[in-house]
Amino acid sequence: MGRTLAQKTWDAHVVRRGGEGVGDDLLYIDLQLLHEVNTPQAFDRLRAAGRTVRRPDLTVGTEDHNTPTLALDRVIKDREGRRQAELMRSNCAEFGIPLHRFGDPGQGIVHVIAPELGLVRPGMTIVCCDSHTTTLGAFGALALGIGASQVEHVLATQTLPMRRPRSMAVDVTGTLPEGVGAKDLVLALIARIGTAGGQGHIIEYRGEGVTALSMEARMTLCNMTVEAGSRAGTVAPDETTFAYLSRCPGMPEGAEWEREVAYWRSLATDADAPWDRRVTLDAAALSPYVSWGTNPAQSVPLDGRVPAPAEFATPETRAAAERALEYMDLKPGTALREVTVDTVFLGSCTNSRIEDLRAAAGVLRGRKVADGLHMMIVPGSARVRRQAVEEGLDRVFAEAGADFRAGAGCSMCAALNEDRLLPGQRAASTTNRNFEGRQGKGSRTHIVSPSVAAATAVTGRLSSPADL
Numbered sequence: 001m002g003r004t005l006a007q008k009t010w011d012a013h014v015v016r017r018g019g020e021g022v023g024d025d026l027l028y029i030d031l032q033l034l035h036e037v038n039t040p041q042a043f044d045r046l047r048a049a050g051r052t053v054r055r056p057d058l059t060v061g062t063e064d065h066n067t068p069t070l071a072l073d074r075v076i077k078d079r080e081g082r083r084q085a086e087l088m089r090s091n092c093a094e095f096g097i098p099l100h101r102f103g104d105p106g107q108g109i110v111h112v113i114a115p116e117l118g119l120v121r122p123g124m125t126i127v128c129c130d131s132h133t134t135t136l137g138a139f140g141a142l143a144l145g146i147g148a149s150q151v152e153h154v155l156a157t158q159t160l161p162m163r164r165p166r167s168m169a170v171d172v173t174g175t176l177p178e179g180v181g182a183k184d185l186v187l188a189l190i191a192r193i194g195t196a197g198g199q200g201h202i203i204e205y206r207g208e209g210v211t212a213l214s215m216e217a218r219m220t221l222c223n224m225t226v227e228a229g230s231r232a233g234t235v236a237p238d239e240t241t242f243a244y245l246s247r248c249p250g251m252p253e254g255a256e257w258e259r260e261v262a263y264w265r266s267l268a269t270d271a272d273a274p275w276d277r278r279v280t281l282d283a284a285a286l287s288p289y290v291s292w293g294t295n296p297a298q299s300v301p302l303d304g305r306v307p308a309p310a311e312f313a314t315p316e317t318r319a320a321a322e323r324a325l326e327y328m329d330l331k332p333g334t335a336l337r338e339v340t341v342d343t344v345f346l347g348s349c350t351n352s353r354i355e356d357l358r359a360a361a362g363v364l365r366g367r368k369v370a371d372g373l374h375m376m377i378v379p380g381s382a383r384v385r386r387q388a389v390e391e392g393l394d395r396v397f398a399e400a401g402a403d404f405r406a407g408a409g410c411s412m413c414a415a416l417n418e419d420r421l422l423p424g425q426r427a428a429s430t431t432n433r434n435f436e437g438r439q440g441k442g443s444r445t446h447i448v449s450p451s452v453a454a455a456t457a458v459t460g461r462l463s464s465p466a467d468l
């Protein structure tokens, strides 16, 4: 029987087969990524058990959630955040784990720096104490978010017991129209299948609409896979993947590279692989999407209107819609284009890569951010920032009146640093989560793509570049 890409990768990493009385499969982990949140407990327990880190050479840390963005010499104000960062530094030093500290050239959001540093290859098993680790599935890796106790297990043994997930194919037919991107595609998918639509499954994104996407766009797609409840998202490695990887540091060359590529190709899902679930989406029919509510499934086309609770099928979804409308202070029937915002945030592991900044700059060039609106742009990594400056995007942002920050990190995505919305403030945000208080207590978030974010910054109302 045929196997999927994820199943082949899984099988290649089983060090002890699970089963009756033995528990789950025990998987070998090729890479563990760490950030400062959720890891101090794991190190404490490791120390208490008298254990050490089995493979510090397969472990890499960065600082991202708490890092300031205003200047590189700024200290973390929040006490808990500062403590987490200090523990990250002392734990990594004690166990010999390489760490990209704030201010270092390789620092940034964990999911953004991993490919940049050449750490990610197809067919790898990758874990990180963070739900958006799914991002790295864009490379055909099996990339999973794990919890603190699992982090400890991987630190100690470089293995992880896991239940075999089910498989789900998302077939994307046609290609995305001009001005519509991976963010819109994934919001449309989640709006359709719901925040639990992928639960227990590994999603593989396939079809013309996916193979046409750049690596950055595939990362956006896989990033939000977890918002559909899925364990992981994957895209089969192809010429786009190989071209991207060939430019990453530390990749093999010559005959060794050819051997690797041949192996990567062999991972592609077999034609007769059975799927537990299949969903088809027509990319050509999509338009820009925005969220109106407090979960990513509460999203509609920007051309649409805020729905009424009565439009939802179940008592739960109706109640959720009612509550979301109240929290978001929106009235059913309002055109999304009439919704005004006071903040635009371009950043996060969903949309803070160079392509995202280029898309925003393309819209902002020769235009101005609306009076009284704050547009904040936080690069996903120090490297993205350097490249943006090399390309002159910093000047475009400055001339438009946008606030392009010096430090890279999660910033206003999760509001764990100083960057947050005030109660009642409303943002168009290129992030992935919009639950109550996500961007600060009482904050209201509309999830959008980078080009919608930039157009919205110009008009002050939810807009697409076509509206300018």
Ligand SMILES: CC(C)[C@H](C(=O)O)[C@@H](O)C(=O)O
Pocket (backbone or CB within 6 Å): 037, 038, 065, 129, 130, 131, 132, 145, 414
């Ligand atoms: C802090 C971290 C554990 C968390 C996650 O797992 O996703 C964060 O990155 C988020 O996006 O909410």
Ligand code: SF4
Pocket (backbone or CB within 6 Å): 064, 065, 109, 130, 132, 348, 349, 350, 409, 410, 411, 413, 414, 431, 432
């Ligand atoms: S950018 Fe946001 S979603 Fe991504 S890891 Fe940071 S907090 Fe989580």
